[in-house]
Amino acid sequence: MAVLNNIEALNQSLMQMMETDDTIIVFGEDSGFEGGVFRVTKGLQEKFGKERCFDTPLTEAGIVGSGIGMAITGLKPVAEIQFQGFVFPAMNQIMIHAARMRNRSRGRFTVPMVIRMPYGGAVRALEHHSESIEALFAHIPGLKVVIPSNPYDTKGLMISAIKDPDPVIFLEPKRLYRAFKQEIPDEIYEVPIGKARVLQEGEDITVVAWGAMIPECQKAITMLKENNVSVDLIDLRTISPIDKETISQSVKKTGRFLVVHEAVKSFGAGAELISIVNEKAFLSLEAPPSRLTGFDVTVPLAKGEHHFIVNPEKIKNKIMELINF
Amino acid sequence: MAVLNNIEALNQSLMQMMETDDTIIVFGEDSGFEGGVFRVTKGLQEKFGKERCFDTPLTEAGIVGSGIGMAITGLKPVAEIQFQGFVFPAMNQIMIHAARMRNRSRGRFTVPMVIRMPYGGAVRALEHHSESIEALFAHIPGLKVVIPSNPYDTKGLMISAIKDPDPVIFLEPKRLYRAFKQEIPDEIYEVPIGKARVLQEGEDITVVAWGAMIPECQKAITMLKENNVSVDLIDLRTISPIDKETISQSVKKTGRFLVVHEAVKSFGAGAELISIVNEKAFLSLEAPPSRLTGFDVTVPLAKGEHHFIVNPEKIKNKIMELINF
Amino acid sequence: EKSEKPSLRKKVLATPVARKMAKDLGVDITLVKGSGTMGRVMKEDIKNFHSSDNKKK
Amino acid sequence: MLTEIYDPLKGEMFQVMDQTGTIVNKDYMPEISDELILKMYRTMMLSRTQDEKSLQYQRQGRMLTFAPSMGQEGVQVASAAAIEKTDWVSSAFRENATWLWLGQPMENLFLYWIGSEEGSRIPEDVNLLPIAVPIGTQCNHAVGIGMSIKFRKQNSVVLAYIGDGGTSEGEFYEAINYAGAMNTPNIFIIQNNQFAISTPRSLQTKAKTLAQKGVAAGIPCIQVDGNDIFAVYAAVKEAVERGRNGEGPTLIEAVTYRIGPHTTADDPTIYRTDEYHQEMLKTDPIIRTKNYMIEKGIWDDEKETSLKEELENLVEETFKKIEQTPDTSLEDIFKYTYAEMTENLKEQYEEYKAFLQRRDK
Amino acid sequence: MLTEIYDPLKGEMFQVMDQTGTIVNKDYMPEISDELILKMYRTMMLSRTQDEKSLQYQRQGRMLTFAPSMGQEGVQVASAAAIEKTDWVSSAFRENATWLWLGQPMENLFLYWIGSEEGSRIPEDVNLLPIAVPIGTQCNHAVGIGMSIKFRKQNSVVLAYIGDGGTSEGEFYEAINYAGAMNTPNIFIIQNNQFAISTPRSLQTKAKTLAQKGVAAGIPCIQVDGNDIFAVYAAVKEAVERGRNGEGPTLIEAVTYRIGPHTTADDPTIYRTDEYHQEMLKTDPIIRTKNYMIEKGIWDDEKETSLKEELENLVEETFKKIEQTPDTSLEDIFKYTYAEMTENLKEQYEEYKAFLQRRDK
């Protein structure tokens, strides 16, 4: 067992998987020689050579498009998009090829590829470095979308993503990259894609969140002890496909539901979760299933970002509102 | 008053607006000489010259990106993307520039641009010619998203879109292009963006739909007369920003809610509407607010598309399910 | 079929849970006077209605 | 090196056989057996027959919208003939003669154009990607396959096709540049058929040739007469050798002409004059090849007539068979989104199946 | 025509003044007043001073991540000096000297890098687009502006900047090709500073020069010594004339060097050896220009010292003022998404305002 942060967990999972499977190829802008702008791929080129870990030219469409070609011919590409805000030039390849190749070719060609990207805000960054657009990917059939919140899940989910026979969008909350460390197993292990995790059990309300919102929810829950409110906190971990069962079981128990996310509100992942709760647990509802999210604006630059960010105080307030509904 | 189909209504609105405002520029792949693959821009080049209506090279990023540059410098671009399935190369420009220029520059630069695209399925088309991805655009702050369902609205909304000071994504249900004709005013008139329209009033359930789903809902409603069920049918017309008021008023009256859309189910616009209903009319709900949509798969080619398409029979069935809940 | 619908289209404000409770207890929720904000029918209201109804019998 | 001899920047186009079928450039006539020429001709004719019949079927409402390859069979067959079974092909949507040559069954081609994904189920032994409708995207797939080949130290190459219009898309350029930077065994063939739907080649770019776009990527490039099977064959062979020798990618512009409409939904008379069209018909690669073969004494009218009859029958039989294909099953709609159906999809599938069963009772 | 004389395909780079500040190419020395040279030098120095101070401020935690322009002031100032107030500029994110020259107030520049959108509120009389972070995207905006200018029969041109890394993005190519096809008055300047973050120029493309990428678009192109203000000025002037004369776009590769880190988040010692760095420092455009001016007798140590002092004070004063800027108001977060706040946004705004008020009571 080693004590690692999220960056180190990513690095370890890549390192170990590349050791066991020499069809895994890691690449992206600056991913090779210097190991990526966040050092997630540090040491991989040194260890596995330039053929298995390399710097690409500045071409997101090329990175994903070539990854598709590699995957079709039996390699396992793990491609890095430097920031999620720069994935748009590759949207065409992701949404109309990676997601569809299996269906289009009736299973003859598949794209077992991982597309990693630093995700989310609250790091006082420049424009295009703070968005959360998981909902865009999740709307596309054929893609899986994963967002870990801690080093244990990060390693386990990355390993699952690499082993997954379909394309996985792997979103890494950059706010959590080095935020804390955790003791995690040294060996290869999997955290299943598509399974949420109940982080703590409670009676009064179900709260679903993911990524960097998890620690914020935990802080809010601690604050809520004095109000005598107990919370079922669920780390969704996989945005698509959603673990409807875990969520609906919880809501049937608590009767109240809140989803917390960083992304803007409208047409976000929160809306899908609310709809699922309506479909699966309507008759248990004691209050409107609700969401607490970013505002429907472009993420503000640093001097205004604090308004936008969901924090424990906002979460506590919203939970109390629902408890008192 | 002339009797026009949707194509003719579009053509007339462009023609008339170009006459009154010589900063309006129309362009896209094949939009000039031949007037577009659907002939929406037919006759414009002949009438207004190659400077105001022209063919572009095959570059969606160029079309939208150059449109942004034109708009910033005072022109009013009406750009055509040949099919919505081919908009992805322009996503970068649409989502990270058109949508944000006003906010980024604190109002110094704005993008009063219309981006038109044929939208939706059920026309037995090739791959990438049948999708409905309004939810992707609607999730992006700074964009407006419009989908008309009849020639009257088509003309009025196009005129409003051109006059709108912000970028408008104008989605044209290709299944309705020539499906029927309607008598519409000869003169320039506006249909406001952001306002839904109650097409017919009823007591038992609220049904919200848009585009090509409207005629399907109307057929279903006719079938439902024998079941003695009366429906409030709302044509949403604008996907973003949504007219929450009209919808919540209706649901408060009926207590039941169904949204019908062509797009795939998960993370679609239906989820947003269900969330709005929960926020605005929770205590009136007598059944779970629900959605009837495409399946979460790539739209099948013609030989399988009938499974995917929402039809009056499916709508009727779903409505009865909710009535009997 | 449609005959199952609550009587006379009278609309009440209530949570889904309260509605279910009414249904389970055989209470016509439209007859219950709500004590909540804007006349919302609370679970207590249904319980009270039900027990007084039972007493009457 | 042909790419050094014929400089697109000087407006030089590589041609071996002229419009009449005469060899005008003997030095560069590739070594090519009569048997291979006859096979090429047969495939060109097969593709042409299929297109002609398909146009009829489409008019009769028996086929959906489709994109004919008529006029471009020369570049398609000759380029495909220059590679091996172990090489790969990533094409766009108008490469019918290539597909036939590679062994994609005509059954599949018809299936695709009547609206079945089964048409894109490429046989296991055919190294061909499915039709890529979104312009330009297929080029980066080819680069990735090139990287796979290089990584595995295989000896294969990858052919990718794109249209003249397609060269205006960023992805085309990204792919040729990326392939150059990675030195992958890629061959990019621009089928310059003069039009992108209604938009003439001249509106796509100020560049005098499309071949010269290779200069931007620093890779060898050449313009060839795309209706001259010998020139195409020779140029592609050279590029293939370059690829196999680890010398990286090549860009080839093949000048050709789209005889038919863009697709059956298109009316080319709007944007092409009859005069121009008649003039361009003279460049038809099939006529030219036939003339060459007749001149060489390996072909005659009789053979032509019997081939035509044979191919017409073949196409008709195949289409009739395919036409009977039942609609796509509900299960098949759901089955291929992921390796395993998700709970969500199972739910949608079961729910709809139940609805259908209720309804049909 | 410089673009005809200096052929990037032959490896020819246009230079007027060598590394020592000596004019080595008198024939092409542009007509340029001492006053203008002094003004250029001042702006280069101002930008350099601002960058140096900013690096300090950033280390002190008083500024956020920012991208210094050090080493590239020559190409930036000389290109901006070659256009008029009525022309337009669309830049990326590392054009500080250009921005200063054009009249974007240093206040705004600092505001941007301390995290305020107010920094991108370009003054009404400055024809400059805000910083475009997503690589390559700014080029198509420039094409659109070029189309506006053409449409209105104005006499202006548009300058767009992009980096060496940026030339691998499809949008860069789409823009130059589109501009060529539309014959717009665009000038594209590639600032080849040898790196895209850690990725060296050599990994971006097999093309020997970046200038030659213009061949793909069929437009004139030239490689210039980007640290030679006279070469840059002359090449841009020529391109400007071309644009104003309706002869279409030009592509200019300016060879330069990024002295500092990519941004303050970057550590260039990982991927650049000190030896290489020291060697490249010798190409510094500021030193070179100074040498030229001293040689010409229009500059001396005294002037240098007093200029330095003046600029340091100016930068410090400006930053101190800006540092006091309060946080962005809640209203400003919502106000600029659309011309008018939608009902939805009003709701979110009011709800949050109410929450804050409750909380602060």
Ligand SMILES: Cc1ncc(C[n+]2csc(CCOP(=O)(O)OP(=O)(O)O)c2C)c(N)n1
């Ligand atoms: C990205 C994208 N944009 C638009 C289209 C619509 N479209 C289909 S074919 C075509 C023209 C293609 O022209 P060209 O590349 O010359 O190929 P050709 O049709 O001549 O074979 C267009 C615009 C598309 N398929 N993909």
Ligand SMILES: Cc1ncc(C[n+]2csc(CCOP(=O)(O)OP(=O)(O)O)c2C)c(N)n1
């Ligand atoms: C589309 C896109 N991809 C990735 C990035 C992240 N990124 C920022 S700067 C940069 C390198 C740019 O290199 P170059 O074009 O040479 O410009 P320079 O930084 O040297 O000025 C990268 C990859 C981005 N901003 N946009």
Ligand SMILES: [Mg+2]
């Ligand atoms: Mg073409």
Ligand SMILES: [Mg+2]
């Ligand atoms: Mg692109």
Ligand SMILES: [Mg+2]
């Ligand atoms: Mg650079």
